[in-house]
Amino acid sequence: MRILFVNPNEIRHIEYSDYAMGGYIRPYFSPALGMLISMTPEHHIAEYIDEIIGEQIDFRKRYDLVAITTTWTIQAQRAYQIADGFAKHGVPCIIGGNHASLCIEEASRYGSVASGMAENMWLQILDDAERRSLRPIYNAADFPDVVGCAWFDYRKIKRALDNTSASIDPINGLSRNMRPFPILTSRGCPHTCKMCVTPEIYHKKYFAIDPLLLEEQLAEAEKLFKPFMYMFIDEYFGHDPRHTSACLEKFRNAGVKYGVQVTPNLLCEGDLARELADSGCVVASIGLESLNTEVLEEDFGKGEPSVREGMELNDRNIEATYMAAIGKCQEAKLPFMLFWLINPVRNSIEDMERIVEFSKRSGAVLSSLNFAVPLPGTKFFKEQQQKGNILSYDWSRYNTFNILLKPASGISAEKFQKAMHDNFIKLYPITGIPAHLMGEASFSIEVIPYIVTSVAVRLEYLKKMVDKTFPFPLPLPFMPK
Numbered sequence: 001m002r003i004l005f006v007n008p009n010e011i012r013h014i015e016y017s018d019y020a021m022g023g024y025i026r027p028y029f030s031p032a033l034g035m036l037i038s039m040t041p042e043h044h045i046a047e048y049i050d051e052i053i054g055e056q057i058d059f060r061k062r063y064d065l066v067a068i069t070t071t072w073t074i075q076a077q078r079a080y081q082i083a084d085g086f087a088k089h090g091v092p093c094i095i096g097g098n099h100a101s102l103c104i105e106e107a108s109r110y111g112s113v114a115s116g117m118a119e120n121m122w123l124q125i126l127d128d129a130e131r132r133s134l135r136p137i138y139n140a141a142d143f144p145d146v147v148g149c150a151w152f153d154y155r156k157i158k159r160a161l162d163n164t165s166a167s168i169d170p171i172n173g174l175s176r177n178m179r180p181f182p183i184l185t186s187r188g189c190p191h192t193c194k195m196c197v198t199p200e201i202y203h204k205k206y207f208a209i210d211p212l213l214l215e216e217q218l219a220e221a222e223k224l225f226k227p228f229m230y231m232f233i234d235e236y237f238g239h240d241p242r243h244t245s246a247c248l249e250k251f252r253n254a255g256v257k258y259g260v261q262v263t264p265n266l267l268c269e270g271d272l273a274r275e276l277a278d279s280g281c282v283v284a285s286i287g288l289e290s291l292n293t294e295v296l297e298e299d300f301g302k303g304e305p306s307v308r309e310g311m312e313l314n315d316r317n318i319e320a321t322y323m324a325a326i327g328k329c330q331e332a333k334l335p336f337m338l339f340w341l342i343n344p345v346r347n348s349i350e351d352m353e354r355i356v357e358f359s360k361r362s363g364a365v366l367s368s369l370n371f372a373v374p375l376p377g378t379k380f381f382k383e384q385q386q387k388g389n390i391l392s393y394d395w396s397r398y399n400t401f402n403i404l405l406k407p408a409s410g411i412s413a414e415k416f417q418k419a420m421h422d423n424f425i426k427l428y429p430i431t432g433i434p435a436h437l438m439g440e441a442s443f444s445i446e447v448i449p450y451i452v453t454s455v456a457v458r459l460e461y462l463k464k465m466v467d468k469t470f471p472f473p474l475p476l477p478f479m480p481k
Contacts, residue, residue: 001064001130002045005033005160008068008078009051011396029157031182031233032069032097032118037160038153039122046160051078055164059085065129070097070107073375073398083110092134094125098197099395102377108136116140116201119150149187149207154220180259181227183217185209185247189236194299194380195341195372198235206239211246218254229282230258238266245275252279261285264325273328283365284334288322289341291354299343299372299380319358326362337366342420344371344407345389349419356426367427369420370400 007030029050037046047063049055066086068079076099083093093111100107101115112134114125120143128134140146186209188202221227230251237260238244251258257280264286267273276284290296329336340355352369359367374381374390375398384390389406391413398404401424403417 001126002062003040003047003126004057004061004063004066005030005037005046005048006057006066006068006079006082007033007048007050007052008070008075008082010072010074010399011077011081029161029182030069030071031152031184032071033067034152034157034182035150036067036118036122037156038151039119040126040156041123042156044126045163046156047164048157048160049164057082057085059089062089063091065126066091066093068093068095068097068111070095070099072097073099073373073395075099076103076107076395078396080107080110087111092129092132094129094134094138098201099376102197102200102375104137104139112136112138114138117146119146120144146205146207149184149209151209151213152183152217152221154217154224158224180229180231181221181225182233183214183221183230183258184233185211185214185237185244186234186239190239191236194383195375195378197375197378200377202235206236208240208243209247211243211250214247215250215253218250218256222254222256228257230256232258232260234261237262238272241270241272244272248275248279254280256280257282259283259285261287263287264322267325267328268321273334274332277332277334281334284329284336285339286325286329286336287339289339290343290347291318291322291358292347292351293318295343295346299346322358323362326364330363335365337368338362338364339368339370341370341372344403344405344409344413344416345384345387346408348409349411349416349423352419352423356423359427369424369427371403371420372405373398373400374404 029048033048037048040046049057051057063086066082068082070076070079075097079095079097079100083095086093087110094114095107095111096114096118100113104113104115107113112125113136114121115137117140118125121138121140124143125134125138186207188204188206189196189198190204190206192199192204221230260276260281260283262272262276262284267284267286273284326336338359340359342352342355355369356367372380374384381390384405391404391406392402401420403413403420407413407416409416
């Protein structure tokens with residue numbers, strides 16, 4: 001069979017662009033689709049199209065099966081459009097990923113659905129597709145339990161990329177080669193945070209990859225792709241300290257650069273920050289999320305709260321706790337980024353301003369303010385839906401810079417949204433660019449997003465002012481689309 005794997009883009013009619021403000025979608029190839037490509041037998045011909053970097057689908061091209069992921073809810077509407085486009089040409093589609101897995105009834109209107117972990121049902125899906133007898137729904141619960149960590153066959157992934165003849169412009173073509181390269185040491189998470197889709201998909205399962213297999217994958221990736229940097233995409237990196245150390249040793253031996261997402265509690269314990277710095281980590285993304293412990297524990301429902309007895313310097317001062325994690329990074333000379341979540345139902349504009357000031361003092365290479373997104377299927381979504389707090393069910397708005405929850409402080413959603421934009425700009429002053437170029441991360445690729453974001457948010461703001469003044473299109477160069 002000729003199989004097309006598609007990573008859909010979002011439908012861009014949101015208030016503020018993903019390009020300028022950040023958001024969920026990342027520019028590396030889809031790990032979920034990479035796993036399926038790796039599991040696909042050799043006699044099938046696989047192609048991979050990534051709309052996020054501008055590759056275009058030819059709906060007239062004949063495929064035997066199209067596999068579409070909805071890793072993020074913001075991809076869902078475009079995924080359905082793609083499925084409809086192929087249905088008009090009689091091409092069967094299978095839709096999977098987090099959103100489709102948790103919104104089975106909705107996704108099944110547009111094609112067959114693969115819900116849950118796909119390792120033990122993918123070969124059955126391929127067999128059914130060959131017989132032209134795809135089932136409406138494939139549910140992981142109806143197949144044997146997954147008992148091991150998935151892996152990437154980079155040789156097959158490279159072949160799928162090479163097989164693709166999608167149209168792509170020169171700028172996006174450059175980004176295809178410059179995007180961070182995904183790799184993992186584990187899958188799943190043992191925790192049950194309210195906001196996260198992982199507990200709903202993995203049900204607290206956690207699988208660690210054999211460090212020797214990681215070493216083989218790393219050598220293969222270096223041989224075939226030679227990426228400028230890697231990105232660990234573990235749902236919960238560093239859960240097992242011994243395993244983590246063994247995996248980082250493989251990266252140290254390979255002499256490559258990488259980034260990682262890590263929680264502050266794990267940084268506070270032991271020498272993880274130094275291990276990361278010594279093994280080639282160029283930036284650690286720290287999910288601080290909130291300066292309010294009630295928000296962490298009650299609203300976000302942390303399975304293992306960032307503030308934990310015995311780890312903090314002062315259990316009544318969450319800022320001291322976070323500074324302990326940051327201090328570990330500073331001691332190790334490890335550049336770090338901070339990620340925050342704002343829940344309009346609970347947080348105030350003053351809370352945002354407090355976060356901005358904390359971030360400025362922290363010495364972070366980058367900081368990011370993000371609205372809490374009530375992802376369908378999560379406990380957080382159900383809770384906010386029951387309370388009548390959800391402002392929109394338009395999945396194309398489910399980006400971390402669009403306000404989706406009703407502010408409880410009495411101000412309008414529009415005013416709260418503008419406050420988010422204004423505070424985001426404060427995190428990226430133009431005057432901060434020289435300091436970043438001279439700091440710890442002066443030679444890190446992670447400095448580039450600071451410069452791009454600092455300029456982009458201002459261009460975006462300027463464009464909005466121009467649009468209000470001149471209600472007709474002007475051919476202004478370099479304006480965000």
